[in-house]
Amino acid sequence: MGSWVGPLFRRVYVANVQTTPWLYEFFYAMLWRHRWFATAAKSTLAAWAGRRLATEVERFDPDLILSTYPLGSAGLSWLRRHRLLPVPVGAWVSDFAPHPFWLYRDLDATFVMHPAALPAAELAEPGIAARATVPTVERRYYPGDPQLERPELGLPADRFVVLVTCGAYAFGAVTEAVDALLAAAGPIQVVVACGRNERLRAALRARGLPAERLLPLGWVADTAPLVRAADLVVTNAGGATSLEALATGRPVVMFRPIAAHGAANAALMGLSGLSETCSTAAQLTALVSARAAAGGSGGAESTAVKEYLDGHDAALDLPALAASAPPAPPPAIASGQIRPVRRAWPLRPPDSFFLHVQTRSITQQVGAVITAEPEPGAAPLTADVLVERIAAALPVLTTLRRRVVPRGGWLRPGWVVDPAIRVADHVHEVVAADDAEQAAALDRFWSEPVSLRRPPWQLLVVRRAGDSGSAGCTLAFKMHHAIGDGLSLIGTLDRILETPGRRTPRRRGAPSPRSRTLKGMAFQASRVVRGMWELGTNAGAPRHPLNRELTANRRGVVTVPLPTEQVRAAARRHRARSSEVLLGVLAEALHRAGVADGAAPDRLRTMLPVAMASASGARTAGNQTGVVSVDLPVGPMTVTERIQRIRGDLHRRMDLGEPHAAAFVMRALGMFPAPVHAWMSQRVYNSQFFNMIASYIPGPLQQRRIAGHRLTAVYPVVALAEGVPLGIGIMRYAGVTGVCVLYDESLRGIAGPLATALRSAFADALAQGR
Template identity: 90%
Template sequence: MGPGADGTPRRVLVVSADMGGGHHATGRALEESVERHWPGSEVRWVDTLDAMGGWVGPLFRRIYVANVQATPWMYEFFYSALWRHRWFAAASKATLAAWSGRRLATEVERFDPDLILSTYPIGSAGMSWLRRRRLLPVPVGAWVSDFAPHPFWLYRDLDATFLMHPAALPAAELAEPGIAARATVPTVERRYHPGDPQLERPELGLPADRFVVLVTCGAYAFGAVTEAVDALLAAPGAIQVVVACGRNERLRSALLARGLPGVRLLPLGWVPDTAPLVRAADLVVTNAGGATSLEALATGRPVVMFRPIAAHGAANAALMSLSGLAETCSTAAQLTALVSARAKAGGSGAESTAVKEYLDGHDPALDLPALAASTPPAPPPPTASGRIRPVRRAWPLRPPDSFFLHVQTRSITQQVGAVITAEPEPGAAPLTAEVLVDRIGAALPVLTTLRRRVVPRGGWLRPGWVVDPTIRVADHVHEVVVASEAEQAAALDRFWSEPVSLRRPPWQLLLVRRDDSDADGCRLAFKMHHSIGDGLSLIGTLDRILETPGRRALRRRGARRQRSRTVREVAFQASRVVRGMWELGTHAGAPRHPLNRELTANRRGVVTVPLPTEQVRAAARRHRVRSSEVLLGVLAEALHRAGVADGVGAPDRLRTMLPVAMASANGARTAGNQTGVVSVDLPVGPMTVTERIQRIRGDLHRRMDLGEPHAAAFVMRALGMFPAPVHAWMSQRVYSSQFFNMIASYIPGPLQQRRIAGHRLTAVYPVVALAEGVPLGIGIMRYAGVTGVCVLYDESLRGIAEPLAGALRSAFADALAEGR
């Protein structure tokens, strides 16, 4: 499914934590809702505690369990202090918000979501900090998986906080005045629905003629569980007590040691799917009031809170009882009496009517669309004179991103993009600028990359970016109708000669089509500023606008488990960076070559060459190298044949800068430069194609093994530690013909063909950015069945552009032949 006015696929970040099972359970329910509303969406999970540090999760879980089991008075004291002393709550929340916010910023940058759903209090705190400090520009919602919210759950900077009952709204307003709180119903997975207990029991092996009481106290199964079991066993009548012990094997072993028959006491271990078990019960006994209680209520089962655990457990029980949704028993005698009465009455009590009214009082399907439609705070617009105002709270550009802002000059624009050929399918309407504007406009609300505007942050701070709510897609999409191939080439040359404006989101799309009805297909040219992203980000951005037949309904990216690196791993990484730094330092300079020259101010040209991907792979197999290596060899041969190496004193090699992907976005990346660089010497003197390929392969592998890409990435990050003016000065010194003669890039694009508005995209030719004194850049991309090669050249090289394109074709044919 492609983007449209309704059901546009999204990138959703679920911020949860492994603290019990309730936070993840709520997250899974939200993930199901995302799938229903926006098929084809990509969902990524992040564990807040893991993001804060590999040691944080185990420590926090140990503290939580110890407080509940051993020192409940301390837990109650802390919980009460949050309510009694506003300064204490504010200080505690601010500390954890700053800690988690800084760590979660990396996850937000890496995934670039357009919607964030938090199910964990400290995760919500981090999102609140990012909204205040970095103008987090996408809608953020928090789901409180407890019945009674406490101050750590509540942040007014978020767009919406969903509480589980209207009775919780006054408490939320008291703890956080001005909070955008909304009442909903239990946010649980669809499998938790009402049903007939007698239909579930045969599958579970439970007797049909007994009153079944399920004791379930969350993943840790702590609290007065054994006391609850004793009270239930003391009740007269045919009562079966089923205990879900979760991951508490000690509790299960103790209950099994009693030796009671299963029809009286059935201790269970970890149950992956508790929904049938809850439906099979006549009564659910619990003690915390979190996700377990919400699942029981959603299933229509009566809930009894027995000796609630300290702090949030007691608060949940009080609010549930006040709302008429549960009963609370503080003593074993009360629980025994209640169960005896319920068993005689057949299970349901006075709360059944209240539960039904509660569940029918709100449609939870409205929650996510309402959140997604919310508008985060807008940054200040440029002044009437066009001057861009500093925005100190803007999201800081990462050092590799701001690097490309610093190396831009009046004559050299740092912009990357692609030239795309498209052919209409049978019966398709003509592709026009209006169609493209509508298509991009539909995707724009969920595509922050195309709404980003670069802004200064003032002082010596790195520039930042904000999301511009005033963007007009029609200002960025243009159409040119031409009469010939020559006019088409001239239109593309003009497009790549003009710099993108930094006074608005820096991207442009050009549609070039022929004016005669017999013309087959058209060309699209898309470009964006290099500070927004690299070639992989470009492909990820375009992919969200295009249609992909057979797109999966939901693409889930699980949370990455963080762990502390071992000393050996740290030492290996450090040694690799040191070796790479030595290689860069001892072989940094590029040979002086007549190719390098001062560039003509914003006058560029492009030439494209399609190569069959299957033949590229065949040539790689025959030469026993990778596809990228055989194509670099072909490029070196073509440069030799085109006469680039000609001239008195011209060296027989060209130092070429080759970007290398360094980090995975755990999904298609849509923003950011996450590449290192390896330099490779292309031999352009007399030799066979095979010799060139093998020489390039050896040089490339040697530099990769020495860690040159890792060292280059380290240098890029290290430069960002300096104040912005110093960072700019140093960036300009290292990004020039002093260190490389030309630029080349190989991008492994998607294998499946994409479509837009009834047109098949048949080939994609990536366009790289040039540098000071470097007039030639080669982009190569494998897409579907075509490997597209695009030559971007300065006007001063126009005379060799067409010969170079022809040489690429003939050199590739020879490479294919020589490898046989």
């Protein structure tokens, strides 16, 4: 929302409550009395918050969203209306009495703190999906015996302890409450949690009363033991403090509630039998004197609190929210055409880029070829088994339910989540008699484009004829590049696969405010400028006979496994990274396969995607990579010379900021209307700027499993481009580094020799080095 939002809102809130409570009360009353005012105010804030939340939602890629703040609820409501936010969205109302700013009917569930709050929620927002719950506080707030907590806190066991706590700022009639409590009859100790209000604490300490009568405290990090140690809790707002007290089973008294929401909370809590309200000091003195004389018994109020806490299991709230179905998007097809959905979530510019550069003969799809071996006693890995596994993961894996749609006019394309997806339509099985049939099945799979009339992904299972489960199988998975890049692909597969003992990767949100300093932004800007200069002065690729017009959707794949430990050993010998060694091996293999024969240039400009620092390893969608170009030397020289040349060229371009400049260009192109964006994308993504594509993905080191089968190797498949018939994907996974060659049908004659040359070139690279 911006680093200034939090401090500003807190300052406005404190000023309203302390200085102009009448203005706060007026605004609150206007929200209830005039629906047009509430609608206008909520809509304005929702549009502002929603646009800023969109970036965070896109970056985090959530399965479920729960708001705990009215501004967040407003923004999520806007995203649901204007972007068809596809995941379950709920709001947790931390005030006992909900007010209109908390309530939005577009959310799937709004949790209020008591059944008595449901009519108020319906009145403020007709049609809202409101549900009653109990105080959803931290686990440390639980009922307990006050006498067990007091020794640790240094509180006397023989006194009636009254805790006065009025939130972090301790504003309101706190000193009046203290005076009234000190006037009460009986052995009473008044403990005041002053929070961050040091002025209040100093004033109370200046009274000079002994601690057994008056104990002013500063900021208390963990108030749960303090609340449990009290016989009575006095507060004035009915927000989080009251909910924490109720969760511990402590009686609550509201004294002179603060304006607006504080008064409403007190009224509803009193109506529910969970608290008493004292409007005057005399009332508070009399009530506490009576309670102290009765030995702390809360009577009917304590019974109501116990029934309230025992009447609902809050652990069921989130599963119920997760099971809710977001609104369905419009049907995919109308009159034979893909129907525009104006409210669809816009594709990010780097994602829509790959829709724009797709042609009839070149489908922009990425994926992987995966080999699997059964563990002892495992049943065959069939399409039916995988359909069941994927169907179980779909509720929390929106990537596989995303359908790309036009938004109409000059708007970028968008995506919606298809609620009616049939997994069986995306998973197919082929039985191959031998290696030749398996290779033909994989070639057909990569030749066929994924359909954009449904979520654009497919999975193929290739099993051997007569396999009863003892032989391994091969899986091929692909999805449209507009849905995500190689890292998104790995993240998607990882959500389906099994890894015993593996913890779910933590998703990262936005960078911390410290990374957004002027110095940091200046450094980023200078890096982009240097990279732009490099791109502008050294952009063209050499004209090479390798580049040609591609055959319409006729592709082939060849896979080459390399031992990861040997790859690392070669990297140590050459004092280079594994990726640099493998690019050198690739250049040597291209030389041996005859790519540079005759008058062909002795270098191949290769486009190499680079993961940006902001990319999260747990993401399952989106293209968040930059691009660096590197010249692969394919003329006569040793493998060591190739590796060192590539290493120097790559480091120079990375230091100049070429990946950041390329990422900036991808984002900047998206600022133009969709037709212009498409035209410019097609002009820069072709053989004029690069001769081939290569990608290196540092995949997971721990082996994955699915349905009793170990995945032994993963070979990433990259997408080709206009005039670029060759793409190389490399991925380090567990003990195998998989190399996959995707080629156009016109290069079938060199595919086999290139695979053979890769093996021999790697052997030489392992033997050479300094």
